[in-house]
Amino acid sequence: MRPPAxxxxxxxxxxxxxxxxAAGALLVTIPLPPRSLSAATRAAEASTWCVYLTLHxxxxxxxxxxxxxxxxxxxxxxxxxxxxxxxxxWSLLTITWDEPVLxxxxxxxxxxxxxxxxxxxxxxxxxxxxxxxxxxxxxVRRMLVEEAAAxxxxxxxxxxxxxxxxxxxxxxxxxxxxxxAAKAARRRVRPEQIKLKQRSEYRIMGKDAVSADIRDIxxxxxxxxIDEEYPNALQAVIERxxxxxxxxxxxxxxxxxxxxxxxxxxxxxRKIEDHWPGGDAQVLAAGIAVVADSLWxxxxxxxxxxxxxxxxxxxDSAQQxxxxxxxxxxxxxxNKLIDxxxxxxxxxxxxxxxxxxxxxxxxxxxxxxxxxxxxxxxxDSATVITGHQVPHWVAREVENITGIDGxxxxxxxxxxxxxxxxxxxLDYVREAVTxxxxxxxxxxxxxxxxxxxxxxxxxxxxxxxxxxxxxNKRIVGWQHRQAQTRGRPEASEYFPANVVSNYRVExxxxxxxxxxxxxxxxxxxxxxxxxxxxxxxxxxxxxxxPLAFRLQWLQPYREYPIENWAAKTIHxxxxxxxxxxxxxxxxxxxxxxxxxxxxxxxxxxFGSYAACVLEVSVSEDNELKLLHAWGAIDCxxxxxxxHIRSQMEGGFVDGLNAALFNDARVSxxxxxxxxxxxxxxxxxxxxPLSIExxxxxxxxxPTGVGEPPLPPAGAALANAIFAACxxxxxxxxxxxxxxx
Amino acid sequence: MTIEFTLNREPVAAxxxxxxxxxxxxxxxxxxxxGTKFACGIGQCGACTVLANGNPVRxxxxxxxxxxxxxxxxxxxxxxxxxQLHPVQQAWIEVDVPQCGYCQSGQILxxxxxxxxTPNPTDADIDAAMTNICRCGTYVRIRKAVKAxxxxxxxxxx
Numbered sequence: 001m002r003p004p005a006x007x008x009x010x011x012x013x014x015x016x017x018x019x020x021x022a023a024g025a026l027l028v029t030i031p032l033p034p035r036s037l038s039a040a041t042r043a044a045e046a047s048t049w050c051v052y053l054t055l056h057x058x059x060x061x062x063x064x065x066x067x068x069x070x071x072x073x074x075x076x077x078x079x080x081x082x083x084x085x086x087x088x089x090w091s092l093l094t095i096t097w098d099e100p101v102l103x104x105x106x107x108x109x110x111x112x113x114x115x116x117x118x119x120x121x122x123x124x125x126x127x128x129x130x131x132x133x134x135x136x137x138x139x140v141r142r143m144l145v146e147e148a149a150a151x152x153x154x155x156x157x158x159x160x161x162x163x164x165x166x167x168x169x170x171x172x173x174x175x176x177x178x179x180x181a182a183k184a185a186r187r188r189v190r191p192e193q194i195k196l197k198q199r200s201e202y203r204i205m206g207k208d209a210v211s212a213d214i215r216d217i218x219x220x221x222x223x224x225x226i227d228e229e230y231p232n233a234l235q236a237v238i239e240r241x242x243x244x245x246x247x248x249x250x251x252x253x254x255x256x257x258x259x260x261x262x263x264x265x266x267x268x269x270r271k272i273e274d275h276w277p278g279g280d281a282q283v284l285a286a287g288i289a290v291v292a293d294s295l296w297x298x299x300x301x302x303x304x305x306x307x308x309x310x311x312x313x314x315x316d317s318a319q320q321x322x323x324x325x326x327x328x329x330x331x332x333x334x335n336k337l338i339d340x341x342x343x344x345x346x347x348x349x350x351x352x353x354x355x356x357x358x359x360x361x362x363x364x365x366x367x368x369x370x371x372x373x374x375x376x377x378x379x380d381s382a383t384v385i386t387g388h389q390v391p392h393w394v395a396r397e398v399e400n401i402t403g404i405d406g407x408x409x410x411x412x413x414x415x416x417x418x419x420x421x422x423x424x425x426l427d428y429v430r431e432a433v434t435x436x437x438x439x440x441x442x443x444x445x446x447x448x449x450x451x452x453x454x455x456x457x458x459x460x461x462x463x464x465x466x467x468x469x470x471x472n473k474r475i476v477g478w479q480h481r482q483a484q485t486r487g488r489p490e491a492s493e494y495f496p497a498n499v500v501s502n503y504r505v506e507x508x509x510x511x512x513x514x515x516x517x518x519x520x521x522x523x524x525x526x527x528x529x530x531x532x533x534x535x536x537x538x539x540x541x542x543x544x545x546p547l548a549f550r551l552q553w554l555q556p557y558r559e560y561p562i563e564n565w566a567a568k569t570i571h572x573x574x575x576x577x578x579x580x581x582x583x584x585x586x587x588x589x590x591x592x593x594x595x596x597x598x599x600x601x602x603x604x605x606f607g608s609y610a611a612c613v614l615e616v617s618v619s620e621d622n623e624l625k626l627l628h629a630w631g632a633i634d635c636x637x638x639x640x641x642x643h644i645r646s647q648m649e650g651g652f653v654d655g656l657n658a659a660l661f662n663d664a665r666v667s668x669x670x671x672x673x674x675x676x677x678x679x680x681x682x683x684x685x686x687x688p689l690s691i692e693x694x695x696x697x698x699x700x701x702p703t704g705v706g707e708p709p710l711p712p713a714g715a716a717l718a719n720a721i722f723a724a725c726x727x728x729x730x731x732x733x734x735x736x737x738x739x740x
Numbered sequence: 741m742t743i744e745f746t747l748n749r750e751p752v753a754a755x756x757x758x759x760x761x762x763x764x765x766x767x768x769x770x771x772x773x774x775g776t777k778f779a780c781g782i783g784q785c786g787a788c789t790v791l792a793n794g795n796p797v798r799x800x801x802x803x804x805x806x807x808x809x810x811x812x813x814x815x816x817x818x819x820x821x822x823x824q825l826h827p828v829q830q831a832w833i834e835v836d837v838p839q840c841g842y843c844q845s846g847q848i849l850x851x852x853x854x855x856x857x858t859p860n861p862t863d864a865d866i867d868a869a870m871t872n873i874c875r876c877g878t879y880v881r882i883r884k885a886v887k888a889x890x891x892x893x894x895x896x897x898x
Contacts, residue, residue, distance in 0.1 A: 071840030071876050210836040217841035218829040218848060220775020220815030227774035296765050368779050368787060368842040368875040417777075417842030418875050449780045642836060646881070650839050653877025676784035676873060685867035687879040 018143065018185040026055040026181030028140055053082070053140070059164050059178035061093045067129070068120040068389055069213075070419030071650075072706040073643040076212045078129055080639055084204035085137025085197060087161040088177070095212040097223075101391040101411045111396045111406035119390040121424055121518070122566055123606045123704025126639065130702055138194045146193075147184035148175050156193075163203075199637070208642035213415070225387040225414035226372045226446065233374060233442035234263060235295040236435055237302045240285040242454060243312025243669035244513050245270065247286050251307040256290060259304060261297030264439055265290055268431065275457070277487025277522070281515035284427055285455055289435055295446055313513045313669040317362055317461060317485075320512050324463035324483035327508045328357060334481060334506035337492055341502035346477030350469035354537055358466065358530040360714075360732045362485065363459035363519055364664040364679060369417020370452050371428035375435070376442035381408040383442075384433065387416035389424040397426050402437045421518030425457055453674040457517025458664055460485035464530040473542045475500050475553060480530065483508040484523070486516040491527035491711075494604045498560040499553060499572055514666055520651075521605050521707035525658055525714050532601035532715030533730065536722065546719065547583050547600055551576050566606035574634045574698055578602050578611035581632035581694040586613035595619060596627070597723025601715035607703035608635040609696075612652055614688065614716040618725035624738035626656065626717075629688040633708065636700035645693040647705040652691060655713025657682035660740065663733040686740060745807040747771070748817025759805035763797075764788045766804050767814060775815035775845045779873075786872030789846035790814050796853040796869075815845035818852065827896060828852050831889035839876035846872050851886050860890055 017029045029052055052064040063082070067074040079095055082088075106112050141161050148166035149156035152173075160167050165174040199206070216223055241247065253265050271284035286309075290301035327334075347353055373386040375398075382398050391411045399406040416423050432445040447455075462484035469477035478500040482489060484507075492505040539549035557573025579602050586598060595617050602611030615627040631648045638644050661680040665672050673679040718729045721738075729737055741756040747767075754766060767773045767790070776799055779787035783801035790799045791813040819825045825833075828851045838844045847870070854861055854869035861869070866886050874882065 071838075073839070210833065211838065213841065214833050214836060214838065217838045217844055218825065218832045219819065220845040222774035224774075224777075224842060226778065229772070295769050296761060366875060368777075368785075368840060368873070370778065416840060417779075418840045449782075646836065646839060646878070649880045650877040653879060654875075657877065675782055676780045677782055681785075681873050681875075682877070682879075683873060684870045684879040684882060687877065689863060689880075689883070691880045 018140075020182045020185045021054070024057045024182040026185045028053040028055075028136070055177050055181040057178045057181065059092060059176040061088055061164070061177075062096055063093060064096050067125050068391065068413055068416070070120055070387070070389065070416035070423065072120060072125070072647070073211060073640065074120065074125045076209055076643060077126055077639050078133060079212065080204050080209055081130065081133035082137040084202050085134045086141045087163065087203070089164040090204050090209070092164055101413050103392055103395050103407055103409070103411075105407065111399060112392055119392075120419060121389050121421065123608065123706045123708060124566070126702045126704055127607065134196050135194065138196050139189055142189045142194050143184045143187045144177050144180050146187050146189065147180045151175070205639045206637070206641070209640050210642065223415040224369050224417050225374070225385060226369055226417070228374055228385050228414065228444075230374045230376065230385065230442050230444060233376070233444045234291045234293065234439070235298045236289050236291045236432070236443050236445045237295070237298045237448070238268060238287040238289045238431060238445065238451070239302050239305050239307050240287040240451065240455060241270070241309045241312065243309060244282055244315055244515075245272070246309040246312030246669070248288065249308040249310040251288055251305045256301045256304050259297070259301050261293040262301045263291050263293065265301070266435065266438060268434065275515060276518060277460070277516060279486055281457070281486075282513070283425070283515070284430060289431070291435060291439065291443060315513045315666050315669045317514065317664070317666040320485065320510070320514070321359065321361070321461055321463060324461070324508070324510070325357070325359075327483045328463050328465035328481050332508070334508045336504065336506045337488060338497065338503060338505040340504070343477050343479055343502045343504040346502035347467065347469045350471050350476060352470040352541060353467060354534065354541060355465070355467045356534060356537060356730060358464045358526075358533055358730045360462050360526045360529060361662075362461045362514065362664040362666070363658050363662045364453050364456050365420045365422035365519060366449075366453060366679070366681065367416070367418035367420060367422055370449060371447040372445060373428045373432035374442065374444045375429075375432035377402055377404070377433060377436040377440070380404060381410075382433075383410045383412065384429065385412040385414065386429060386432075387414040387419075387423060388429065389416070389419050389421075393424075393426060394429050397429055398433050401430065401433050420520045421522065422457065425517060427455065449676070450674040453664065453679060454671045456664065456671070457515045458485070459519030459522060460487055460516045462523070462526050464526065466530050466534045468534050468538055470538060470542055473544065475538060477502040479504045479506070481506045483510060485510055485512045485514050487523065489527055490523045491603075491605075493562045493564045494527070494570060495554075495572070495575065496531060497562070498570065513669070520654065521710050524603060524605050524707070524711040525655055528601060528603040528711040529659070529714040529718065529732065532603070532712065533718050536599070536715070536719040537728065540722075547579060547588055550579050550600070550602070567604075570604055574609045574696075575602055575604060575611070577696055577698070578609045578632040578634055581696055582611040582613045582630050585630035585632070585692050585694055586615065588613065595724055597720050597725070599716045599718065599720025599723055601712040601719060603708070603711035605708040605711055608633060608705060608708035610648070610708045610712055612712045612716045614720045616717065616720040616724050618721060618727070618738065622739050624721065624740045626686065626688045629691040630693075631691060631709065632694040632696055633705065634696040634698050634700075635705050635708065636698065636702040638695045638697065639702055641695055644695055644705050648693045648709040649691045651707070651709025652713050653682060653687050655710040656687070656717060658710075659714035659717050659732050660686070660735040661733055680735065743804055743808050745809060746811045748813060754804055756805075759803060761804045763790065763799040763802045763804055763807055763812070767799065773814055773816050777842055777845060779843065784873070785843070786850060787843045787846045789849045789872060791849055791853055794853060794856055796850045813849070815849060818848070826852065827892040828855065828885075828889040831885045831892055834888055835881050835885040837878050837881040837885050839878055843872060843874045847874065847882055851882075851889060854886065855890055855893055859893060861886060
């Protein structure tokens with residue numbers, strides 16, 4: 001495989017700015033391009049500044065890493081890119097916290113993040129920052145080298161930079177960045193002098209680094225929004241209508257107002273609006289806020305409300321799944337999303353047709369840190385402190401609710417105790433902003449676990465009927481026909497598209513009121529569950545080894561153009577290499593004892609490729625044990641292998657949890673299993689004992705690792721169960737079918 | 741009447757009218773010790789784990805009155821000295837366990853309690869003792885770090 005040439009499209013006129021502080025430190029500000037804009041628009045708009053780096057005279061360095069952190073390690077990865085190109089000594093670098101997120105307004109007066117790339121989502125942060133961070137680092141390095149060269153009256157090209165020093169190899173002398181910093185700040189470097197390193201020259205990237213925040217975390221330091229306090233803030237909790245779309249019928253207002261510490265009892269209106277993945281959804285439930293001097297007093301007040309509700313919907317998730325089954329099984333006309341080749345002819349002339357139906361329930365997010373937000377809405381300015389994946393949306397929301405200019409809103413972004421897509425929603429922000437605006441005092445809103453699961457925007461439930469046609473042991477036709485709560489299959493352009501030329505995807509619209517939203521690799525785990533389970537069933541039907549069958553299926557190994565927001569191409573050879581690497585680690589060919597089996601599955605997700613092999617045992621009395629797992633990922637250049645392995649381990653476990661246990665159930669319009677007592681969640685004893693990971697160096701530029709490890713897990717589990725005991729599971733949650 | 745207990749080696753007194761308040765909220769809201777985390781409120785997930793006389797307890801379901809006379813340790817009190825972290829904390833750094841990090845105070849304290857009782861835990865011991873939920877799924881590293889901490893503690897004892 002030949003990696004594509006990496007394009008450098010930095011507009012040099014808008015590149016970094018350097019200045020000197022009173023204390024003699026070099027301050028560097030580095031722009032990042034706004035997200036999702038054409039190259040031309042980027043060049044025009046990248047006139048503001050993002051990453052802040054300070055080089056102090058004592059040679060220590062500080063970096064403000066602006067990308068939101070929710071456990072995906074961008075606070076470590078981003079600085080590694082910059083520091084390596086700068087030849088910084090990593091041990092002299094401190095990565096700072098809590099700087100407010102800067103905003104701007106675009107030409108249309110719409111509020112945006114001043115730096116388009118600080119949001120976290122879609123596994124895009126590394127990709128979006130890669131070129132710019134390297135250019136910035138190389139530019140600063142050149143400024144320092146030129147300054148040293150001027151002092152020594154030498155050519156800059158005869159000097160080298162290493163570990164925060166500029167070194168003169170011939171004269172055996174060196175000078176620290178800190179010493180050079182103040183004067184280097186005044187240097188203007190010619191663009192043609194800026195040379196990016198070759199991979200062989202990297203000293204920080206490509207090697208394992210631990211989390212920038214590891215020490216703070218193991219010492220229990222208050223890093224999260226829920227740990228924040230704010231002067232004069234009142235504490236609010238909100239009793240929300242348990243059933244979708246319900247209104248307040250009655251509650252005990254006077255009694256609660258009379259309780260110690262309770263200051264306000266405020267009705268919160270219901271709000272329904274268009275919401276991803278499409279259609280009107282309840283984005284705020286009707287509620288009753290209890291605002292008190294302390295969180296404890298507010299919680300006591302909430303208990304005493306004795307609220308009653310009326311006019312809720314009767315949504316029932318089990319009935320909706322029944323309806324989805326009926327739709328995909330029948331011959332009703334569905335919306336054709338893709339119809340390529342001649343699918344009907346392929347089926348008509350096939351040697352063998354398999355027709356199977358796969359199911360998944362609603363997945364809850366259950367971010368470990370319950371939602372919380374501090375809002376201080378003043379007369380013409382505001383401060384919001386919270387953990388949110390897209391901070392400029394927070395400021396925009398303040399503008400929408402209060403009319404305060406979004407540029408006068410200070411958003412302080414805290415580390416998130418998990419995001420998984422759910423912290424891109426604004427409900428908890430809206431509540432705090434609305435309350436503070438109303439009572440003219442700072443307010444902190446805190447949710448409980450039950451609030452979180454009841455008011456989740458779930459990953460849609462889906463029933464997927466897959467028909468596949470084999471001829472001469474090759475797949476000649478594929479039809480994916482599905483119904484789901486909301487939205488559509490996001491992965492329909494991924495394999496089997498292109499590899500199977502007679503290919504159809506069709507979908508039924510649903511009338512559910514259950515709100516859905518982005519959930520780590522949205523709808524892609526279910527896609528892999530259906531596709532990779534069917535591949536396994538086809539391999540067994542054809543009498544082929546499941547690994548060999550997949551490798552054969554993906555040939556010829558080549559790149560295909562695709563229409564997808566996160567990727568323009570997909571490469572069957574890169575996918576195949578992941579299967580092979582995971583299988584090699586698992587020692588795929590080695591026979592396992594009776595009752596033990598291996599399952600393999602892979603998936604392309606947003607630019608990266610991942611495959612997993614899982615080993616399970618199923619006992620005579622139906623006890624399922626997850627033993628070991630082996631994974632392989634091709635995410636292009638591996639900036640920090642340690643954290644790529646960590647995401648592979650955690651993402652795979654998250655996917656296994658989804659396949660085994662994650663099953664939010666709605667009855668009479670309300671979520672019935674709204675805490676970890678009734679919504680089971682994977683624990684250490686159920687997870688594989690070990691997960692070994694291979695990182696494939698395909699020579700491509702880096703792509704994301706937050707989501708890609710997760711999708712293969714469900715199918716790998718189902719396929720491993722089949723290999724262990726001959727039972728084919730086509731319905732999640734899989735724990736319903738076994739003892740575990 | 742007051743409720744008196746030891747918190748991180750210091751005496752603490754609380755008014756008896758807080759008898760029914762869970763220890764979690766007393767720690768977080770009254771004492772402003774934020775290292776102990778709220779996540780489920782029903783004693784299921786273990787994010788709020790503290791040590792009570794060396795035993796791991798879910799502080800979200802432990803009434804303050806029930807701490808009377810006990811020695812409570814939270815994550816803030818685990819290292820006696822900022823420069824000398826507890827072997828479990830050191831192992832957590834060595835293995836680089838956390839992702840989002842929210843559950844890790846509770847995981848670390850559960851591991852401390854396990855290793856106090858069982859200095860050389862088997863996988864089965866770890867399975868039985870480490871029941872806290874990690875939403876990021878860092879279990880493989882938690883298992884590794886517990887074993888690494890056992891080795892560190894052994895080295896310290898020798």
